[in-house]
Amino acid sequence: MRALLSLLLMLGLCLPAHAVLPGEMLADPALEARARALSQDLRCLVCQNQSIDDSDAQLARDLRVLVRERLKAGDTDDQVTSFLVARYGEFVLLTPRFGWHTVALWGAPLAFLLIGAGTIAASLRRRRLAGEPPPAVPLSDDEKAKLEAALRS
Structure with a gap:
């Protein structure tokens, strides 16, 4: 039983947390799907590394509502994105153009x-280009004698 609970907890932690409130959702599933797709590509200006779809910040909520309002008004996805870029700059896009x-x-x-x-x-x-190192030069008889003397002492 414990293993099952911990598995469910781990799975729950791995799922993306969406901050969209039920009151924000559109009745039309096609428009809602477009809104969610747009929201995942727009940066939360407060959190900066989250999309507005994942952020709980008030500004992210306002942007989600604005996206849905623009879609209900008949704007295309490009028009909604262009409107937000004109208003907030390119920084609002998670993937810059x-x-x-x-x-x-x-x-x-x-x-x-x-x-x-x-x-x-x-x-x-x-x-x-360096190739192999040059061959070792053998020691002369004098150098051998000095080496043996140094090793003995």
């Missing part, structure tokens, strides 16, 4: 990958 001002954000992973690959290639090339 690709543009001239976000090139560094989108290009940085590729740049780091290319720099890493170049570093590895240069290192391998340097090793290959």
Whole structure:
């Protein structure tokens, strides 16, 4: 029984927690599905690393209500997103749009990958060009005698 309870508790902790209140939900299931999809892609401006769908902050609730109002008014998903970006800036998007001002954000992973690959290639090339170390030069008779004397003392 204990194992079953702990399993249910672990499963409950793994499920995403949605902060949408029943009073916020739309009666039309298609509109509600669109609202939920949009809410998952919009950043809570208070929590910053949560979507407004997951956040309990009052501003996130206000944004969820605003999204639903815009959808009921007949706006498309792009129009709702554009309205929120115009009002709050690109920061409201969890996944920023690709543009001239976000090139560094989108290009940085590729740049780091290319720099890493170049570093590895240069290192391998340097090793290959270095080849094997030069052969050891045998000791002369005088050096052998000095070494044996040093080892005896």
